[in-house]
Amino acid sequence: MRHVPALVQREVSAYFLRPMAYFVLLGFQVIAMLDFFQLVELLSDPRAVLSFSGAMNPMNYYVAGSWMFWVALLIAVPALTMRLIAEERRTGTIEGLMTVPVSETEVVLGKWIGGVVMYLALLLPFAIYLPFLRQFGGYRLEPEPLISLGIGLTTMGMMFVAIGVAFSAATRNQVEAAVGTFVTLLSLLLITVVNQVVGPRAGWAEAVSFLSVYVQLSEFASGRLDLRVVALHLSVTVFALFLAVKVLEGRRES
Amino acid sequence: MIEVEHLSKRYGAVRAVEGVSFSVGRGEIVGLLGPNGAGKSTTMKILTTYLMPTSGRARLAGHDVLDEPLAVRRKVGYLPESVPLYPEMRVREFLRFRSRLKDVPGSRRRAAIDDAIQMTGLEDVAHRVVGNLSKGYKQRVGLADALLSDPDILILDEPTAGLDPIQIGEVRELIRELGKRHTILLSTHILPEVEIVCGRVVIIARGRIALDESLEKLKAGQAVEVEVRGPSDAVRGVLETSPGAGGIRKLAVEGAAAGDPGVCAFEVRARDEQAVEELRELIARRVVQNGWALRRLDLSRSSLEERFVRAVRDAVVVDHEGEAA
Secondary structure (H helix, E strand, O other): OOOOHHHHHHHHHHHHHOHHHHHHHHHHHHHHHHHHHHHHHHHOOOOOOOOOOOOOOOOHHHHHOOOHHHHHHHHHHHHHHHHHHHHHHHHHHHHOOOOOOOOOHHHHHHHHHHHHHHHHHHHHHHHHHHHHHHHHHOOOOHHHHHHHHHHHHHHHHHHHHHHHHHHHHHOOOOOHHHHHHHHHHHHHHOOOOOHHHHHHOOOHHHHHHHHHHHHHHHHHHHOOOOOOHHHHHHHHHHHHHHEEEEEEEOOOOO | OOEEEEOOOOEEOOOEEEEEEEEOOOOOOOEEOOOOOOHHHHHHHHOOOOOOOOEEEEEEEOOEOOOOOOHHHEEEEEOOOOOOOOOOHHHHHHHHHHHHHHOHHHHHHHHHHHHHHHHHOOOHHHHOHHOOOHHHHHHHHHHHHHHHOOOOOOEEEEOOOOOOOHHHHHHHHHHHHHHHOOOEEEEEEOOOHHHHHHEEEEEEEEEEEEEEEEHHHHHHHEEEEEEEEEOOHHHHHHHHHHHHHHHEEOOOOHHOOOOOOOOEEEEEEEEOOOHHHHHHHHHHHHHHHOOEEEEEEEOHHHHHHHHHHHHHHHHHHHHHHHHOO
């Protein structure tokens, strides 16, 4: 595992050396600004019905309930993970990586941690506005829902990036990797449509909304830190990374 | 240092390498020679543990490529044919990253990078971005990378491909220098390169070993080629009776004098293989003494080329027979 820091460092510095990184960051900054604008509107509207548990929670409007946030995330995550391993396979640099004393597990972990760091950097613009809300709006934010939202966003991101890494390992075509990741993430987001198709059946509805990342994030934003969801995110992460390692190991035999 | 036994690699139905066996001793420089698509790169990829063999064994520095791939990787410096580099990194930064992956201890890292840069002549470009370098410099960065951990074994896949003649000369010189301290296996399809750099040649064709011989022995068949303006029979007589001449063969006259009846060409084989240089001078003297114009006097370099062409042709024939059976 001692090679992982070097791999992460290279991954992150390569990412931030590309102008693309800053365009994506700028895009997220604009979305954060628009969402913040809506949040301020909502908070200053005396007729607004606010509740601090459930979907009417203001933090929910800011992040989890914002369709712009989800669209941007569903584009940004595949865009940043598609490169990770597929690019190395396409350009042949994987040959240099797999002929030094570095194991496949180390490579996959390095790529994944690098991806998670980039994902967290994308979300930073959303955090920037919150101190202003407190400073100039005099609006007292409760720390607990923010912490649980932070944990939820992080574990969800770890899962998303791991899925992206698995797709990136499976192909040398970046577009294929991006499309595969995008479709998987979109399914996780829109899985609630299943409820509308099969009708209101109690068992189904519960299972489906448990799997929906949209519902999960709303819950986190409301301050309900459901450890079952955290466990789900982490186990999908481990499984996806395991698949990526196996795909890379299989490459030696082909 | 390198022992290969009955190594085979199939890609689906394609047999890329078929029952290859050879060995390389400590301190040897061995050239893996073969036409394009013969299986040179595949063999090297197996030896560097990038690919697994379908069957057979290979041991490098005492470690099996299947059982202890990481131990093998620690002993080997590898320059792949495609020279994989990260274009956005600077040369020194790239080498530092690679030295961390290769477990060069932190205290020696700086010295190891400096040595590699100095040996490959990269001082002037050490702070430039790899993606902006010329092909020749990229090749040298790849070579510097292979040298970083000061490995016992160097495996170089076409180290001079894509270089200009001056760079080729420099790289060959460097490889010869490295051969004093490292065991080197290099691949090429350039025949003179093997003669200049290597101590032994392994010719591989159609995935099989077609020839495995020391260069000294291959050179032993060397002869003198001479082209003279003079009566053919008389010239032949003089050359045949030269002391040290072992055999003579008429050659077709090529080049400017082709078709000129007054010009003849012969290949004279030396009886004592060490004495070919003396024979060369003697022939020059005797031709001039007879008043003939000496148009060309060469050491015959065709020996390796002939063996190569013959080996490759034979391999193809065997292969067809194999398929017919």
